[in-house]
Amino acid sequence: xxxxxxxxxxxxxxxxxxxxxxxxxxxxxxxxxxxxxxxxxxxxxxxxxxxxxxxxxxxxxxxxxxxxxxxxxxxxxxxxxxxxxxxxxxxxxxxxxxxxxxxxxxxxxxxxxxxxxx
Amino acid sequence: xxxxxxxxxxxxxxxxxxxxxxxxxxxxxxxxxxxxxxxxxxxxxxxxxxxxxxxxxxxxxxxxxxxxxxxxxxxxxxxxxxxxxxxxxxxxxxxxxxxxxxxxxxxxxxxxxxxxxxxxxxxxxxxxxxxxxxxxxxxxxxxx
Numbered sequence: 001x002x003x004x005x006x007x008x009x010x011x012x013x014x015x016x017x018x019x020x021x022x023x024x025x026x027x028x029x030x031x032x033x034x035x036x037x038x039x040x041x042x043x044x045x046x047x048x049x050x051x052x053x054x055x056x057x058x059x060x061x062x063x064x065x066x067x068x069x070x071x072x073x074x075x076x077x078x079x080x081x082x083x084x085x086x087x088x089x090x091x092x093x094x095x096x097x098x099x100x101x102x103x104x105x106x107x108x109x110x111x112x113x114x115x116x117x118x
Numbered sequence: 119x120x121x122x123x124x125x126x127x128x129x130x131x132x133x134x135x136x137x138x139x140x141x142x143x144x145x146x147x148x149x150x151x152x153x154x155x156x157x158x159x160x161x162x163x164x165x166x167x168x169x170x171x172x173x174x175x176x177x178x179x180x181x182x183x184x185x186x187x188x189x190x191x192x193x194x195x196x197x198x199x200x201x202x203x204x205x206x207x208x209x210x211x212x213x214x215x216x217x218x219x220x221x222x223x224x225x226x227x228x229x230x231x232x233x234x235x236x237x238x239x240x241x242x243x244x245x246x247x248x249x250x251x252x253x254x255x256x257x258x259x260x261x262x
């Protein structure tokens with residue numbers, strides 16, 4: 001089955017989405033990440049979306065869901081690398097990703113996770 | 119809202135994309151991206167029309183039981199744009215005004231698809247009635 005790989009680095013899980021995901025693939029990633037937060041006792045999740053040139057309401061909802069699920073599982077999710085055109089479009093679409101932490105790039109995202117003393 | 123099938127507007131380079139499975143929405147996004155690039159739309163305009171297409175394609179699949187998209191390049195004098203017609207033979211929409219309201223959904227979605235696609239397009243038109251299927255048309259014009 002097609003899957004987005006999840007890498008583990010210490011207490012953090014890293015995901016780089018490099019393909020245009022169909023809806024089922026996005027749902028599989030959401031389930032896989034939630035499982036891995038528990039099985040790996042992860043304290044942080046970093047999702048790099050710099051390769052995505054489109055984030056529609058479905059992917060937006062997946063991002064919000066992952067952030068919410070990780071929060072109730074005592075982990076923090078940071079979404080990094082959103083392209084400017086994607087940010088403009090998302091807000092116009094009506095999605096503000098409230099409650100989702102973001103950083104401009106992977107480096108700043110990792111710094112954000114580490115600064116929390118996790 | 120003006121109508122892209124109005125007199126004086128020519129359509130060319132017709133392309134049909136079937137919508138039967140969620141992978142087809144990925145193919146649709148790629149096809150719309152290619153067309154938008156060919157037309158010379160800016161990166162933000164490309165992103166908006168691809169996102170609108172993704173929302174409407176998912177609606178066709180989820181609520182219309184599948185269908186098709188007809189993509190054409192529209193020309194009005196020296197002006198160019200891309201037009202997308204989403205056509206299904208599904209149950210139709212009884213209350214279009216309500217379906218366009220942000221946050222309203224008859225399925226499990228966020229209720230942003232139709233209203234969001236309308237905001238992301240220059241022109242938006244919807245024809246539907248119960249039992250007669252649905253046709254949603256959007257146009258994104260390249261600015262002068």
